[in-house]
Amino acid sequence: MAVAVLCGSLSGCGSLKQLTSSSKPLVGAGSTSSPTVEPSSSPSASPSATGDSQLTKLPVRASGPLDTGTATHRLNQGNFSVQLASWTSDNAKLYIAETVKNINVAVHIEDADSTHRVTVSTFQVIQDDGTKRVVVSNDTGKFDVTPPYPYNTVVTLPAATAGAAKLTLTIRLDLLVETAPKSNSYYRSTALDTLTLPLLTNGATR
Numbered sequence: 001m002a003v004a005v006l007c008g009s010l011s012g013c014g015s016l017k018q019l020t021s022s023s024k025p026l027v028g029a030g031s032t033s034s035p036t037v038e039p040s041s042s043p044s045a046s047p048s049a050t051g052d053s054q055l056t057k058l059p060v061r062a063s064g065p066l067d068t069g070t071a072t073h074r075l076n077q078g079n080f081s082v083q084l085a086s087w088t089s090d091n092a093k094l095y096i097a098e099t100v101k102n103i104n105v106a107v108h109i110e111d112a113d114s115t116h117r118v119t120v121s122t123f124q125v126i127q128d129d130g131t132k133r134v135v136v137s138n139d140t141g142k143f144d145v146t147p148p149y150p151y152n153t154v155v156t157l158p159a160a161t162a163g164a165a166k167l168t169l170t171i172r173l174d175l176l177v178e179t180a181p182k183s184n185s186y187y188r189s190t191a192l193d194t195l196t197l198p199l200l201t202n203g204a205t206r
Contacts, residue, residue, distance in 0.1 A: 062166075064198040066092035066103075075191045080112035082173060082191045096200050097129065097164040100156060103195075107151040107173060115181040117146050121188075122174035123153060129160035129167055136169075145175070160199070169195040 065071035070087040085106045095101060105125075109118050125137040137155045145151045160167055171193045176186040 061093070061200050062198045064092055064095075065195060066197065071195065073193050073195075074110070075193055077175070077189050077191055080118075080177075081110045082175070083108040083110050084171065084173075084191075084193050086195055092197065094200065095167075095197055097160040097162055097167075100158060101197075103155045103157065103169075105153050105155055105171070107145060109145050109147050112147055114147050117144070117178040117181075117186075119144050119146075119176045119186075120151050120173060121176050122172065123151065124172040125155050126170045126172075127157055127160070127167055128170070129164040131161040131164065134158065142176075163201060164199055165201055166199055167197040169197065171195065 066086065066088055069092075070085065072083065072085045075082040075084060085108075087104050088102065090101065105123075107120065107123075112118065120143040121140065123137065123139040123143075124135065127134045127136045136157055137153070139153060143151050155169075157167065157169075173191040173193075175189045175191065177189055179185045179187055
């Protein structure tokens with residue numbers, strides 16, 4: 001009743017209801033306070049502006065000749081050629097520097113008749129990992145490779161320098177070729193070949 005009487009005695013009762021029904025001051029109703037301004041949210045930074053610079057690209061292993069299991073090279077030696085086949089029963093895509101690897105090698109003489117005797121006097125393989133070079137095979141003797149006979153061997157590659165990204169194998173064949181059938185006189189022919197084996201490094205994908 002006191003509130004009703006008070007309201008009835010005041011001429012501005014309508015304005016009082018407006019002031020008491022809202023917690024915000026009204027503009028133009030006798031208030032001198034400035035309206036409250038809501039801060040606008042700043043636009044977020046574009047992901048493309050910051051994300052690309054923070055990404056670290058992982059190294060990718062290059063493909064290698066033994067990824068399919070076998071690699072065959074043909075080396076021209078003038079009036080004949082040497083076919084050198086290399087293969088492994090391991091998964092060459094998983095090769096790392098720290099493991100021992102076994103490579104099978106077969107040598108065949110092509111485009112030559114069987115009347116001129118051919119022998120292998122040296123079969124040598126050098127492994128180079130970019131830091132050190134090691135002779136991993138050095139087979140010397142007199143091995144008959146007159147067609148159709150082959151020269152077969154297994155080359156064991158030792159652990160390489162940790163972190164190496166590839167192995168380069170240099171293969172050398174010293175051949176003695178008979179100058180005339182049954183002459184027992186020979187000339188030397190040297191065949192050189194290389195085989196590169198990519199290795200997985202830390203974080204690399206195959």
